[in-house]
Amino acid sequence: MASIRLDKVWKKFGTTEVIKGIDMSIREGEFIVLVGPSGCGKSTLLNLIAGLETLSGGEIFIGSDLVNDIPPKDRDIAMVFQSYALYPTKSVRDNMNFGMVTRHVPQSEQTVALAEVAGLLHIETLLDRKPGQLSGGQRQRVAMGRALVRKPAVFLFDEPLSNLDAKLRIEMRTEIKRLHQRLGKTIVYVTHDQIEAMTLASRIAVMDNGHIRQFGSPEDIYERPVDLFVAGFVGSPSMNLFKGRVVEQSGLRLQVDDPAGAVHFPIPRNLHDAARPYLGRELILGLRPEAMVREGAHRPGSETFSFDRTIDVVEPTGPDTLLVFTLGGIEAIGRVDPQDKISVGTKFRFDVDMGRAKMFDPVTGLHLASVH
Amino acid sequence: MTQPAPAGIVRPKGLRHRLMRILLFAVLGTFCLYYLLPLFIMMATSLKSLDEIRTGTLVSLPRQITFDAWLKAWGSACVGVRCDGLKPYMWNSVLMVVPAVAISTALGAVNGYALTKWRFPGANTIFALMLFGAFIPFQVVLLPMARTLGVLGLAGSVTGLILVHTVYGLAFTTLFFRNFFMGVSDGIVQAAKIDGAGFFGIFSQIVLPMALPAIVVTVIWQFTQIWNDFLFGVAFTVGDSNPVTVALNNVVNTSTGVKEYNVDMAAAIIAGLPTLLVYVLAGKYFVRGLAAGAVKG
Numbered sequence A: 001m002a003s004i005r006l007d008k009v010w011k012k013f014g015t016t017e018v019i020k021g022i023d024m025s026i027r028e029g030e031f032i033v034l035v036g037p038s039g040c041g042k043s044t045l046l047n048l049i050a051g052l053e054t055l056s057g058g059e060i061f062i063g064s065d066l067v068n069d070i071p072p073k074d075r076d077i078a079m080v081f082q083s084y085a086l087y088p089t090k091s092v093r094d095n096m097n098f099g100m101v102t103r104h105v106p107q108s109e110q111t112v113a114l115a116e117v118a119g120l121l122h123i124e125t126l127l128d129r130k131p132g133q134l135s136g137g138q139r140q141r142v143a144m145g146r147a148l149v150r151k152p153a154v155f156l157f158d159e160p161l162s163n164l165d166a167k168l169r170i171e172m173r174t175e176i177k178r179l180h181q182r183l184g185k186t187i188v189y190v191t192h193d194q195i196e197a198m199t200l201a202s203r204i205a206v207m208d209n210g211h212i213r214q215f216g217s218p219e220d221i222y223e224r225p226v227d228l229f230v231a232g233f234v235g236s237p238s239m240n241l242f243k244g245r246v247v248e249q250s251g252l253r254l255q256v257d258d259p260a261g262a263v264h265f266p267i268p269r270n271l272h273d274a275a276r277p278y279l280g281r282e283l284i285l286g287l288r289p290e291a292m293v294r295e296g297a298h299r300p301g302s303e304t305f306s307f308d309r310t311i312d313v314v315e316p317t318g319p320d321t322l323l324v325f326t327l328g329g330i331e332a333i334g335r336v337d338p339q340d341k342i343s344v345g346t347k348f349r350f351d352v353d354m355g356r357a358k359m360f361d362p363v364t365g366l367h368l369a370s371v372h
Numbered sequence B: 001m002t003q004p005a006p007a008g009i010v011r012p013k014g015l016r017h018r019l020m021r022i023l024l025f026a027v028l029g030t031f032c033l034y035y036l037l038p039l040f041i042m043m044a045t046s047l048k049s050l051d052e053i054r055t056g057t058l059v060s061l062p063r064q065i066t067f068d069a070w071l072k073a074w075g076s077a078c079v080g081v082r083c084d085g086l087k088p089y090m091w092n093s094v095l096m097v098v099p100a101v102a103i104s105t106a107l108g109a110v111n112g113y114a115l116t117k118w119r120f121p122g123a124n125t126i127f128a129l130m131l132f133g134a135f136i137p138f139q140v141v142l143l144p145m146a147r148t149l150g151v152l153g154l155a156g157s158v159t160g161l162i163l164v165h166t167v168y169g170l171a172f173t174t175l176f177f178r179n180f181f182m183g184v185s186d187g188i189v190q191a192a193k194i195d196g197a198g199f200f201g202i203f204s205q206i207v208l209p210m211a212l213p214a215i216v217v218t219v220i221w222q223f224t225q226i227w228n229d230f231l232f233g234v235a236f237t238v239g240d241s242n243p244v245t246v247a248l249n250n251v252v253n254t255s256t257g258v259k260e261y262n263v264d265m266a267a268a269i270i271a272g273l274p275t276l277l278v279y280v281l282a283g284k285y286f287v288r289g290l291a292a293g294a295v296k297g
Ligand SMILES: Nc1ncnc2c1ncn2[C@@H]1O[C@H](COP(=O)(O)OP(=O)(O)OP(=O)(O)O)[C@@H](O)[C@H]1O
Pocket: A013, A016, A018, A036, A037, A038, A039, A040, A041, A042, A043, A044, A045, A082
């Protein structure tokens, strides 16, 4: 077990800057999930922590040791690679054993660890095969097994469940969480799966283009995104971001213009003070799909607001139905109950819980700090 | 490993396609004949007696098969003044080719691995310089090499020849292995680093087993080159330390007595046999694809 600290970490490949000054402090035993668009530098960051890439600047500490010049094998880490990187000439068993053999773990311990992990990942029957004889999902589980048999201070996972079927993925997700609770190891985990990020993380780091935009608890990231990027990236479907003008019309309102008639959203009371200076200027209103439901579906809160829109597309997902409509020039999505029978082209009346609305400055992209 | 059943080939039917196929096989057959005819003549001649050679035609089959010429070529033909046949010189060649192939292949493998998987500043420059070595003609290195061997005290010895072939072959073996390792995912090496293996641990346990096809290609190439070499052999060895290629030349060019074509042919086949043997033995590893399934996709 160990903490990890990144101090002004930079990484350049030639002249391309991939990691641009990242500071990050990970406590011992934390489960950190890295999310961000493809190519933003997540794998590179893991490689830097692992010591597979050299730093262009900054310092990395694991525990209290400065590890800048310590080779990967002495950093006491295990890693699951995005590309799996299994040893093609070795059987599954030898793939998983290799790290223990090179580290001279006693034979008896090897056998126990292997049996336990193979059971956990449901790969007992595959142990004598070569990687070439496995399916993608099976290979991915072997890649995971290779990391899990070891008892390192830090685990680094690069999209370890991306290739599994939905059922297995949920099962593995639970196993990883259970494993983390049991062993309490420090984990840095990369994923594109929003639910994985939310359920596993003790803290989520949202990366964009070599920077960390926000680093906080899943609830923080979801409910209090610091800027438009985080607001738009986290959540699936993503947050609706309406651009409008602040007007005074029986209280402060945000007027979102639309060919089908403007909508005047009342600005939430806790944001009044922050929004007042913007009177007559533009602000961006962020509403998550689940904040827009059928009229009367919420308990009527103090800040419920209703408006009508014509529905363009209906997308049933199973547990919810997504309603797509146009407002203020964007395709907005509301999330309603599948029981609400709706047909395309008809008018639908939404209830919006303005208490959950976010406001952003259109120029800086920053969240308007709410004054409680 | 079991051989997969030959896959069925879907091919178009009809007279035109049938004629095209017959034409195709006719062309292929002609080429086969073209290449096999010299071998056939050599074999046939080597199994004839001198009388028969004088009276018969070149392409006729031997009327009476005799192995006398083979026995003589192997054990008693005169190479210069010594009349022990090719046997001692074959042994010289084996003593030379085995270490030279082994050392140059091993060093080439390490070079290729270091140049691709442990990239260091200047790796590309070093590789470019080594590659340059592959294009230096034999003749250019003769004199400097002779001088070097003299200084090292290895002139005229099999050991000296081993050194020459190893150094000259390094450019090729490095090239072969570097190109092979370029295609091996870096992730595999990274995973092994995380698993705690070092430079040589990764090399011997992960990378080298994957490189079997490259090893086979390199060994066949190096073996053929070194075994068939004449110039270095004639330049850097003397009399008793001659490799078999030089000895063969001396057998054929012996000016005393009648020209024994059957012995010459048998000697030539004997001298060429080992390269054929290596190809037959190692060739089957050519077809085994080993890197399959290491990475995603
Ligand atoms: N060896 C390299 N040389 C040059 N550029 C590189 C190298 N490795 C990565 N990059 C670049 O660095 C950026 C970050 O790559 P990285 O693999 O870290 O992305 P990622 O966040 O893991 O993406 P994904 O979610 O698709 O896996 C990319 O733009 C990539 O093109």
